[in-house]
Amino acid sequence: DAKTTQPNSMESNEEEPVHLPCNHSTISGTDYIHWYRQLPSQGPEYVIHGLTSNVNNRMASLAIAEDRKSSTLILHRATLRDAAVYYCISGNAGNNRKLIWGLGTSLAVNP
């Protein structure tokens, strides 16, 4: 499974967009890109996932580079509740659970 690289921390202001980058240069053709986030004192929660095309859902958007070696999670309007650790994971969305999570990006949102 591909290893991902994320910045340790990022900061944003409330109601501004946030772009969280992720590098996955060793990704294979069948590996999906998953994003989860973990709020303080909670287990991780699913945010979004994609394979090749950009994806949108009610929580966020996922922009995937054409060569798939990087992706960006976009929170369109950050709220205080979005302060969390964001994990970018790359791996096979089939039976393989050996996804390498890494330490994620800790996002701080300023009021």
Next chain:
Amino acid sequence: KAGVTQTPRYLIKTRGQQVTLSCSPISGHRSVSWYQQTPGQGLQFLFEYFSETQRNKGNFPGRFSGRQFSNSRSEMNVSTLELGDSALYLCASSQTSGGEQFFGPGTRLTVL
């Protein structure tokens, strides 16, 4: 629909003891995965069960074992506890193996 529940939420044990953690998945979910989370290592995959069968296993010693019951509930056991086993143990369920995972709040294990 109730979320993933884990019991107990907190646990303190001493070295050499053994411990059993429990996870109840979301109703209808047949896949349960276990993860260990520590500050320095992040989340590390332990194993996944689907329909009472272990589907995948991470790189943990044999002291870590698990099982899944016919109602999809799962237990994880750690024998001969070591100080390094202190961690947050997370359980995640999904409808199918490889599907979107829903995590429980975790069990915080402290080994003294």
